Amino acid sequence: MAADQQAPSILGFPHRPEWGASAHRKALAGHLRRCRDHAQIEAKRAARCIDVSDAAISRLETGLATPEPAKVERLLDEYGVRDPAERARVAILVHEAAQPEIWQPYAHATPSTLRPLLAMEPAARRILSYEPQLVPGWLQTEEYARIVMRAVHPTRPAKEIAERVTMRMRRLEMLRRKTDPPSLLAVMDSEVFRRPVGAPGVMYRQIEHILALLAELPYRLRLQIAPLTVGAVGAIGHPIVHLRFFTPAYLPDMVYLEQYEGAVYREKPADSERYQAVLNNLCGVASPADQTPSLLREALDSWR
Incomplete structure (x- = not known):
């Protein structure tokens, strides 16, 4: 030594x-x-x-x-x-x-592939997310989440679906906590707001909910919308979540890559940097965050 x-x-x-x-x-x-x-x-x-x-x-x-x-x-x-x-x-x-994990009260309803993300995101300083198909889970309304859950898991019992929805609703609370809340930067495909999920009223209330959250959490939530004209966005067909923590010397970045029936995690620095670059590129081609409220109001009008 x-x-x-x-x-x-x-x-x-x-x-x-x-x-x-x-x-x-x-x-x-x-x-x-x-x-x-x-x-x-x-x-x-x-x-x-x-x-x-x-x-x-x-x-x-x-x-x-x-x-x-x-x-x-x-x-x-x-x-x-x-x-x-x-x-x-x-x-x-x-x-x-040794304390219980956040997902443990809903253990039988929480997929094992999602547990590492749920367990680590409360410690994040910044969450960077891309979602090509749906509203990101943190921002979903209860009724939107229930319809999505039922569509993905049509044979699951109603109690399990309800618990999965409850778990999803709890994820937003970390953005509201008073001590060092994470910041969330989400990039979404514009087609998410044109794709019907349930009745038109469901989408209308979902967009209203996002507008309310942007007003409630202006320094913790930033949303960018990638227009359909940006062809490069469509080349990434799966959700990506990149976590960066308050203590990088002790907790390296985590990358979550969602798949239809599972997920892949990446924690090596080279992988983290690669996906950080992918997400930064998506942020660069998406509409600026200050345009998001007006884009959402336009989408809201289409669902009246």
Whole structure:
């Protein structure tokens, strides 16, 4: 170990319960991995230290396992972490990592492929989204969401559909919280507002809802509409969500790529930069955000 190599610190990651368990678990996972590397201890030795398998250490260091307080304490001892402030912050992260996830009350109705996005988005500083077919989930009305859910899952029981809708409605609340709410920049295909979802009144009320949200959250919500004349937009046929967090040193960007029956996540820096460039390009060709209210009012007139 180089004498001048600085020991990893977790003090830069704040205690923010509103960010959710996954954010704390991921930050802790990366910190434990860095501490082990700094101590020049192999994963096998760390596993023996707490009587677990090599695979269990891997899950712990990637945030896939909920850490046990006693085992984390033993790892800190093994890694030579003595600073009381560091250990106290780790203990806080361990506690928060064990709390219920936001989706857990609706676990049987929440697809496993969507859970990582739901779990991490409350910790985001900025959410960048592209939606080619539908109104983004954060902005949907309850009736719009119910019709969409039923169309995608025609055989699901009514109770499950209702719980999925409730979960979707809850996602907007993070934009309304008083402490460090995320900002949402959404880009939508203009055809979303021409595509019937339910009766005409459903679309009318949906557009009214978005206009109200833009007025309510002017500094947290920005919406851009990509016109049909921009042919490049149609080449991207699936939704994309790019999350950037308040603490990038501890939480790397996350990219969510939605598919019909699943999703793909990307967290490598090269992938994040690539999709960031794709979304930036979409923002560049879409109508400016200050034109969105007038475009929405035009769409509203068409549904009268």
